[in-house]
Amino acid sequence: MIYVDPSGDDSGPGTVERPFATLQRARDAARPGTVVTLRAGTHRLTDTFLLTAAHSGTVYQAHGYGTPYQEKVVISGGREVTGWTPSGDGTHRADAPGPAPRQLYADGLRVERAALSLDGHTLRRTAGGYTVEGTGPQRWDGDVEFVYRGAYPWSEGRCRVASVSGDAHATTLTMADPAFAQATRLYHSVLTWEGPGAGESYGVDSPTSVENSPAFLTEGTFATAGPVIHYRPRGGEPPAGVAAPVLETLLHARGAHDLTFRGITFADATWLRPSTPQGFLHYHGNGYYDGGALETVTFAEGQGQVTVPGDHASMPGNLIFEDTSRTTLEGCRFVRLGAVALEFRGAGAGNTVRDSEITDIAGGGLVIGDGARDHRVENNHIHHIGLDYRGSPAVLVTGARDTVIAHNEVADVPHAGIVVYEGRGTKVLNNLVHDTMRVLADGGGIYVSGPQGDSHANGALIRGNVVRDTITPYNFGLYTDYGAAYVTVEANAVHRADAPVVLTVWPPLEHVTFLGNVWDADPGDPPGGVVLKDNTTVAGDAFDSDPRAVAITRAAGRRPARHRH
Template sequence: MKRGEWIKIAVVVCMMMGLLPVWQANRAEALSEGAWYVDAVQGNDDNPGTAELPFQTIEKARDAVRGMTAGMGADIHVYLRGGVFRLTDTVEFTAQDSGQNGYNVIYEAYPGESPVLSGDQTISGWELHDAAKNIYKAAAGADVETRQLYVDGIRAIRARSEGGLPDAAHDDNGLSTSAIELAGWGNQSDMEMVFKQMWTNPRGAVEAITLSDGKASIKMKQPGWYALRSKGSTSATVPWYYENAYELLDQPGEWYLDRTSDTFFYKPRPGEDLSTAQVSVPKLEKLVTMRGMEAEPVHNIQFRGIRFQYSTWLEPSSALGLPDVQSNVLRRKDPNSGITTESLTPAAVEITEGRSIVFERNRFSQLGSAAINMSGGSQNNRIIGNVFMDLSGSGIQIGEVDMRNPDHYNPLDPGKLEKGHTISNNFFYRIGVEYRSSVAIFADYPQNIEIAHNEISNMPYSGITLGWGWGDVDTSNRNNVIRNNYIHHTMQELVDGGSIYMLGTSYDITITGNYIKGQKNNFGAIYLDQGSSNITAENNVIEFAAIPIFINPSSNNKVRSTYTDSRKQVNMGTNSEISGTVYVPDGNWPAGAQAIIAAAGIESAYRDIIPTVPNSGELIRPQPPETTPSAPVDFAGKSSFVQSIVKAGKLRNEWGGWVGMKLETAGNPIAVTAFGRVNLPGSYGLHRMKLVDAATGADVSGSLVQLNMSDAAANGDFSYVQLPAAVTLEANKVYYLMSEEKVGEDVWYDSDMIVTTASVATARIGVWGSAYKESPPGGNSFVGLDFLYESGTPGTPAPILLPEPVTTQPQPEPDPLPVDLENTLGFVQSLSGGQPRSGWSGYAGMKFTIGSTSIMLTALGRKFEAGNFETHLLRLLDANTKALVTEAKVRPDGAQAGDFRYAQLYEPVRLFPGRSYYLVSKENYGGDSWISGSISASLPEIGSIDGPIYASDDKKPRVNNYLGDPLAGGGFAGLDFRYTTAQSGTTNLLNNGAFEYNTLGWTAMNATLSRVTVTADTYNNSAGSAKVTVTGNYGTPLQKVALEKNKTYEISVWVKLAVGSDVAQIILDHGTGTPRYGYVAKNTPVDTTWKQLKMNYTYTGSNDTADSSIQLRIGSGTTRLTYYFDDFEIKEAGSGNLNGEVEPSPSPGE
């Protein structure tokens, strides 16, 4: 612990303890004659619970209330007298404790008194243990497990190091260090390594420390260490510091628990007297739980004027550790299955399936985890006017962060939504004291919540976090408001967060009227991170922030009318804007900004809750850098190295450092006189520019200059700065031309930029960073840089102009085919029941199973309701493999209420006997209404409906998950299909093997897949063929296909290479079983002419079915190449010849 740190902590807690319950000062409500009373000091649970003879425990009062709720005609009050309710177990509330008939059960402080619900144990009997080091000890009295200790309410610090491990290295087993003395320390398995990995603060437990090759080898406990090292860019490397060893007990205010002897050790701070001090250690992990069920939620319970304090959370001490991924959300990866799961940390107060729960004017402090969790479809709860201070974890957490289950991130059932919460007029201070990636308020996929008029300060990471999932999935995160909050001194320790931080897909989010001040680290004070969408942020005031506005890759966001003292901003979004920004560099805010500042934060009715805390520190307004006017640029007799911009590249400014181009001079020296940089609208910053000798990495002498974009000389769309003297570049040599770019300042072009240059040198590729790393192929420059050189050409060089924006028209979809209603049958004969709805986004439909005879599906259909106007994408999937079988877009085309409309398929699809399928329709929140109800099918021998099915509109296949809903009747949406029973023996079992219209049904692994229509590239001059570019090992197109065991199939495909020659083969990957792989036409020679791979195939392996993923591989599997394929067919053998003779089948796996 740093010296002097305890002083600040002591002041905070002393002030906090002095915050007496003035909260009830204005309370005028008289005590009800029929109320219950509880007194932890004078009460007895054998008493009747009256004011004169109160109960002693809250549990007794709760049980007494249960018998009164059924006939409630008014609120029931349970008054808690002042004193400490020292809990030995969690106080649990269930649905039977709920208020009834619209009334509430209210647990509240007796007027003028301050009851405390505490999960602690007092440690007494301290005696001097080591006089030289002033260390005291005391017996725990019994087995005690805790991670915190408090002295007179002031949090002590677990004994820890001043820094990390010297000469540290890490591997899959643990760490190593030159600090060999650690191998001799006691109780090594209780030690903990603490890491600081960008926006995370993971922790891992030590198993043992031994000496090996002159170093201390630290074996870490599993599976926690595996999880810590499986978090991508925030995986644990080497520790920030380490803690929980007696040998580290060297600073005042530090403590240690020896679990082998059940003894506490403490080194007191100056002025502390352990003979009189109250030393408390939390033992309970949860103080209060409120757990309902979906059919019977817990509801209408309120808590007012109560202190919730002293809880712990023991899991970080276990072999699981703390693998936080962001906002103190835990991400664990199973080392055996590889499955990744995410979860919120627990809280001292947990609400599951809770409705209309109220916490008002309470204090949550000295807690070892989060304060309040709400999950499981909790709705319409209010957290109003509370104080949250000195928490190890987050303040309020809403949701379950389960990206594997649409029931959590986009539930179809409205009862499973986290919705309608109000979090207002609360005071948050020193949150995340122990787990520093914690935030004040976290909500994953909420709906209709309001976060307003809170004050949030002194945060190690973000303030408010809304959303989860990085845009991977569609979510229920919509119609939420963040307004009029005062958020200051955030991001004090970690990076890549924001005072208001948004993440993942959302709809109709409003951020307005907030005053944000003093954000220390990057990125944006208002930070719309990856996948954020449909957010409007307007009329906010931001000062003393590294970057006021930061929009990462996202979509449809609007940031308007921001008042700020910094010009920095980043906009990497699609269809996203930052506009109307009012720049006020001196903090002399105009009236509009002053009104926002005055209205932000806790409202007057609740300002009495604000405790006195130390000043968060003076904020010093940075002064603009001094600039020295550069010499005028001499354009006469000079030429530009860059002649034109062929491709401008993607704009960016979210990264800072040296960026530029690698260039190679021709056969003559070049006298360079000036540097240039593209001057895009709004450019204003200062840029150092230089030339670097690529061979040595050294700056070219005399080439380092500063370009001031605000007043630089321009020629076309480039601005220039004159060198003090001409710099000569040697002939036939490689150099780097570099510009220093800063996060949030002037935008520049990414490495896909392509320029043409004069013959004096050649632009090779973009380079970046202090190590001058080369960018990926695709362009020949970063930023947009140029230099002028002496050429003797009369006049000035031709101006470099930015190319006109290129607009591409979307390819028109083919006209729909006429629907054959005369020669086909409809599967669904009638629909009954159900209610129209439109408040959800995703795929909804039915699961059905084909009977004993296969059918030919010809069209997909949807029932339209009155006022429907949207075109709907209908998909048919194999229920076993989840493979897409076919899809079609159904248009309303003037449909009346109750009418079905169909889309004819471009080619019929065979549905197999006994196999189950999903038929789903893409529905949009707020769009066409659709129904859920009972559906009856046509003929039992054709097939049957198994029930409704739905899935979120997932954006990545890895989270695709279709769920049945037995409560919804026969099916969702009202869908149908047309079919015939006539069998077509030549049916291709592959979907869309001819690519006449698109690449539907195919995916690519480690490759790109597209459709080409140029006749020279298509097979047999057809309308289209598939093009594959292999980008990684074993790159291939693939499609899942349903095959029958012991049946012979004829397989064929036509292939040609773009260049060269190689060998090709068809692979059937059965996923499991022996053999797993089958090979068809193995090592068939292919070149730049169309060649056919063809062969019979029969699966006789160990699986029950022959279902597989069919792949096409060219070469060894590691070859990077481009090729074309077409007319990919799989047909039952003997059902008609393929285009070409068929060779006999090899044995599977041959």
């Protein structure tokens, strides 16, 4: 056994009496089968913690894991912010300990980025940005960023302001390229139905808010101007315990196998791409437009068309397991992370995340990506996801085979809770999914799109889940969308959504069966390709006491953790 303590010494033997100081030293000393025990405290990383095939078979765990004496262990990519200088208005300034941060934390709690709503501001789009009547925006200093919430109902983009100029009558805002030019092309739709939203529109015509100027500061917020952080603490108190994330990747395991992590908190990482002139042109899920070809998708029945990326990039993980197999993360926490918290990338097999918590995440919670096989996500609490990038789902499965998402609680998400893109054999079982779709629209508590197999035997199974309190308008508790095929939706309880399910989408559903579900509204008659059988509609206050709904609810969600040594 090897011991690591933040106050240890890498020149020592790594024993309990004389522990190492760094994870890197312990990694290099470990052999297959070694247990690396981390003592209490914050283990600050100066670089990404890299693990390769040579480091396979190692266990990293908190001292006393699984006992009442388990120590609190944090692996952090952040740095303390010191050297604060006060000003007369309650604002304090300090140099950033790394690149200008997109997130800031005080005593472990998130500090909101200073922002200003653009409701009531009349902006006229030009070829390179906007003009605004009046001189107010000429005071917008700092690393200012426009937010386009609802550029599409499911999207929220971000572009930097390159410069602000003007005269005594008007202000010119020049936006950073290539982001602004690309956003103008991407967020373009022509809707031909009759009613709200019809006609040709450009999402960049209507930015919803502007962030990150010291001019916007209120109590409990921060902004950056170049390398300087401006922070106005609540109550006028001097800043204390303030930290900024610096590393973009805390841990990257590549080609390793049989790794185990137990009882560790992974915290304080960032993602800086949205701060660049490329911006963050979100499209759907964790995907964003990074240039290249754009395509036009035409809806059925003359409803119009939207512009979509021909290809897209994906928000990266702050912890990446790439081509790794039989890795287990158990009893861990993933918190204060600035992109996707946890990403399984490449052709790994048999990885498991269980009995853990993922919370306070700027982007997505967990991704299982193309090539993955036989991964399990079970008995986790995944909540308060997408705090900055609000189209991000709590759990995303894409291009994977035989993934199991079971007995998790997923909550407090600005768009969809669990998202399953095209794949094979995915099972979403006995999860409690609530308070999703809190900000953006056109999504669901559980969202499935694309072909899921070539028969019901190897297709997707969505069974035993409770989906409730799906918040914003135009949502569906269980959303099968965009050509979903070979999907069985069985014995779920769905209530307090705009509608429990959707049956008619484009491209149409094929081989989708809704069997034995309980919901609080009749979904209507199914089109071809959809089968409804033995479902029950229980409206109003009777839903919570309906025997079938009660039975499904009792079997869903987290179970007491059982630590496995």
